Amino acid sequence: MPRPKHLVTLTAEERAQLTSLICTGTTSVHVQTHARILLKADSGPAGPACDDATIAAAVEVSRPTVERVRKAFATRGLDAAVHRKAWTGPSRRKLDGDQEAQLAALACSSPPEVHQRWSLALLADKLVELQVVDSIARDTIRVALKKTKSSRG
DSSP: OOOOSSOBOOOHHHHHHHHHHHHHSOSOHHHHHHHHHHHHHBOSTTSOOOOHHHHHHHHTOOHHHHHHHHHHHHHHOHHHHHSOOOOOSOOSOSSOHHHHHHHHHHHHSOOOTTOSSOOHHHHHHHHHHTTSOSOOOHHHHHHHHHHHTOOOO
């Protein structure tokens, strides 16, 4: 049996906490699965110290998942190993409905004199110039126009 790279040694308190997460039935499947992995990986005196392949088969996950949970426990602690990382994506839309309507109207209007048609960069610059938004990326313009199914010329 190959020795795992990251050993999991749980204290009695951590074992009790993980057991209660499994037994309550109110936690997500993800949390329960990670708790089961840690309990089976425990190499302390009260733990079974199973290898990764045995744990993966018992908990019905892939072997890399077991390795990731072990590593998270060894490097960041119990909470990081059991609970998912908080989402850090964008929290709000850049354009609201009125601003999208202004963008659509602008895209359907005639372009500046020196240009034959509106480009995403021109639209972005014009929205900033008209003080519709403080700043905006061309990709935000592209997504908004795609969503409204408008033609840019």
